[in-house]
Amino acid sequence: MHQQLIIDKISGILAATDDSYDQKLTTLLDQAKRVFVSGAGRSGLIGRFFAMRLMHSGYDVSVVGEIVTPSIKAGDLLIIISGSGETEQLIAFTKRAKEIGAKILLISAKSDSTIGDLADAVFQVGTSELYGKVKGMPMGTVFELSTLFFLEAIISHIIHEKGIPEEEMRSRHANLE
Ligand SMILES: O=P(O)(O)OC[C@H]1O[C@](O)(CO)[C@@H](O)[C@@H]1O
16 A cells, blocks of 8 residues: 555656656756766765666766766756755755856756756756655655656666667676675
C-alpha cells in the first residue's frame, strides 16, 4: 500500500511535467563546454545520480563541492537541483556562476524562486498544486524522488537519441571503485 502511494504520487508529478524538457535539457547539455551539478542534502544526492550517468553518457561533468572539482567558466552549464529554489548556499553559487558567465538551469518544484529569477532556465518538475503535504513523504521527498525519475528519463532520452551502447557507458565507469 505504501509503495503504491509513493508510485502514484510520483506518476502524477511526472504526468504533469512538460514533455519538451527532454529535448531542451539535451540541447543545453550539448551546447555546454562542461557541466556542473549542484544541490543540497537529498536534492544533492539526486544530482549525483544524474552526474554519474552524464559521465557514462560521455559528458564532461563535475559535482560542485568535491575537492577535485575545477573552476566553472563562461560557456559551462550549472545545473542546480533545488525543490524550493531558495537554499542559501545555492543562491550564492548561482550568483557567482552568473557573474562568471556560466549558464544556469534550475530544476525545481517551484516555477518562481530566488534561484529561478537568476537562472537562464527553470524546469519545473510537476506543478506547484501537486506539492501539498503527503503523509509518509515528508519534506522534500516528493520532489526528490520525482526528480530522480525525471532525470533518469532524460538519460534514457539521451541514450536513445544518440544510440549510446551500454558497453560504451560501462567502459567509462570507474574501474577503481
Ligand atoms: O531542495 P532544496 O529546497 O534546495 O532543499 C534541500 C534540503 O532539503 C532536504 O533535501 C530535505 O528534504 C535536505 O536534505 C536539504 O537540506
